Amino acid sequence: MTATTSPAPTKLQLMELLAAIGTAQWRDFAAAAAHHGLTSTQAKVLAQLDGPLPMRALATLLVCDASNVTGIIDRLEARALVRREPDPSDRRVKNVVATDEGRDVIRRVREEMQATRGALDTLDADESATLHTLLARLRPGMEKSA
Amino acid sequence: MTATTSPAPTKLQLMELLAAIGTAQWRDFAAAAAHHGLTSTQAKVLAQLDGPLPMRALATLLVCDASNVTGIIDRLEARALVRREPDPSDRRVKNVVATDEGRDVIRRVREEMQATRGALDTLDADESATLHTLLARLRPGMEKSA
DNA sequence: TTGTTTACTTGACCACCTCAAGTATCGGGG
DNA sequence: CCCCGATACTTGAGGTGGTCAAGTAAACAA
Numbered sequence: 001m002t003a004t005t006s007p008a009p010t011k012l013q014l015m016e017l018l019a020a021i022g023t024a025q026w027r028d029f030a031a032a033a034a035h036h037g038l039t040s041t042q043a044k045v046l047a048q049l050d051g052p053l054p055m056r057a058l059a060t061l062l063v064c065d066a067s068n069v070t071g072i073i074d075r076l077e078a079r080a081l082v083r084r085e086p087d088p089s090d091r092r093v094k095n096v097v098a099t100d101e102g103r104d105v106i107r108r109v110r111e112e113m114q115a116t117r118g119a120l121d122t123l124d125a126d127e128s129a130t131l132h133t134l135l136a137r138l139r140p141g142m143e144k145s146a
Numbered sequence: 147m148t149a150t151t152s153p154a155p156t157k158l159q160l161m162e163l164l165a166a167i168g169t170a171q172w173r174d175f176a177a178a179a180a181h182h183g184l185t186s187t188q189a190k191v192l193a194q195l196d197g198p199l200p201m202r203a204l205a206t207l208l209v210c211d212a213s214n215v216t217g218i219i220d221r222l223e224a225r226a227l228v229r230r231e232p233d234p235s236d237r238r239v240k241n242v243v244a245t246d247e248g249r250d251v252i253r254r255v256r257e258e259m260q261a262t263r264g265a266l267d268t269l270d271a272d273e274s275a276t277l278h279t280l281l282a283r284l285r286p287g288m289e290k291s292a
Numbered sequence: 293t294t295g296t297t298t299a300c301t302t303g304a305c306c307a308c309c310t311c312a313a314g315t316a317t318c319g320g321g322g
Numbered sequence: 323c324c325c326c327g328a329t330a331c332t333t334g335a336g337g338t339g340g341t342c343a344a345g346t347a348a349a350c351a352a
Contacts, residue, residue, distance in 0.1 A: 009278035011266050015171075015259070017281045022168025024285070025161075027209065039307065056330060063173065068309055070332055075307080092317045092330040113161070119284050120157050127280060132155035134277045135163045138265050139170070187339065202299060214340055216301055221338080238299040238348045 032112040036105050037079075045072055046081060046106040052095035054087065081105060178258040182251050183225075191218055192227060192252040198241035200233065227251060 009017075026040070033043035048061055055073065059066040073096055076082040081102035087093035098106070123131065155163075172186070179189035194207055201219065205212040219242055222228040227248035233239035244252070269277065 008271060009274050011260065011263070014266055014274060014278055014281075015263060017278065017285065018167065018171055019175075021164065021281060021285055022171055025164055025168055026172075029165075041308070054330080064308085065310055066331065067311080067333080071308075090318070090330085094331070114157065117157070117161060120160055122283060123280070125154060128155050128160060130276060131280045132160055132163065134269070134273060134280075135160075135167060137268060139163065139167055185338065200299080210339085211341060212300065213302080213342080217339075236299085236349070240300070 028116055029109075029113060032109045032116070035112060036109055038105065038109070041072060042076055042081075043106065043109055045076065046098060046102055047110075049082070049096060049098040049102070049106075052085065052097045054093045054095055056093070058096060076102070174262055175255075175259060178255045178262070181258065182255055184251065184255070187218060188222055188227075189252065189255055191222065192244060192248055193256075195228070195242060195244040195248070195252075198231065198243045200239045200241055202239070204242060222248070 029043065030040040033040050036043075038046070045058065045062070048058065055069050056066060058073075059069045062069065073082060073084065077084060080099055083097050083099055084094045085097055087095050120128070175189065176186040179186050182189075184192070191204065191208070194204065201215050202212060204219075205215045208215065219228060219230065223230060226245055229243050229245055230240045231243055233241050266274070
């Protein structure tokens with residue numbers, strides 16, 4: 001073992017550490033969103049809207065029922081952060097697109113997130129690269145597992 | 147730069163990676179909890195109950211309003227997973243304790259989580275140690291930041 | 293004792309989430 | 323062509339999680 005690292009973290013310890021960081025990050029996101037008048041769910045949806053996206057696709061991304069999306073988009077649309085447009089090639093489909101204001105709001109939320117995340121600045125280039133590599137290896141196995 | 151690692155991950159890339167892993171882990175947790183008839187919030191509460199814990203302490207841990215905890219504990223208590231006991235030294239306080247059944251359920255949820263988290267097994271001892279060290283450095287800065 | 297603070301509950305209200313049912317459209321056979 | 327099954331979305335009912343404001347009870351301090 002390399003003397004520069006801790007003895008031997010258990011799988012459980014790593015899981016707890018990941019959970020703690022995940023929770024903290026989620027709370028940061030929620031706080032940034034709230035600061036701009038959004039719930040975390042609304043911010044999450046807005047963050048997905050790079051281009052027009054059918055309601056169904058949104059439900060798939062959020063891993064939730066389609067009827068749920070209706071309500072979320074209703075509220076975003078009521079605040080003019082988002083628009084429903086008919087799909088030209090399939091009249092059943094409604095594409096959701098972010099308005100200028102919507103794009104603006106989510107941009108500010110992202111900025112606020114980055115600003116508050118100084119913890120990542122304490123890593124030097126090598127450390128960032130190592131962390132990125134290890135986390136990237138973790139991600140694929142993190143999907144639906146049965 | 148050490149030739150063994152990727153070029154140079156940006157802060158944003160690392161944030162996205164952490165977010166993706168956090169989301170995946172949370173969904174796993176929710177699924178495991180649901181499999182045992184619990185919502186993720188209920189499971190989270192149950193997981194905190196190593197010993198008797200006042201309602202207020204629970205609210206602090208969950209970073210939410212005290213009145214919210216009342217409802218959550220109501221539902222857990224209705225299913226006999228948890229009990230409210232009067233605090234002997236302060237009659238205002240009600241201590242929440244997990245019942246045998248409650249402990250059993252949360253134990254099974256934890257087991258299911260570990261079982262499904264094979265991704266961590268792909269790391270060797272050195273890698274785990276390195277990851278643990280880096281994540282541990284990240285955690286402190288992940289708290290309330292303004 | 294009187295007043296302040298703390299712990300918990302209640303009720304009103306909203307967001308989110310699911311399920312079941314309904315409407316409209318699409319697409320593929322007869 | 324018409325019918326029929328699948329798909330996209332909405333609606334409504336019902337439950338959970340979350341906040342805030344107000345109320346009760348107990349502790350505590352002056």
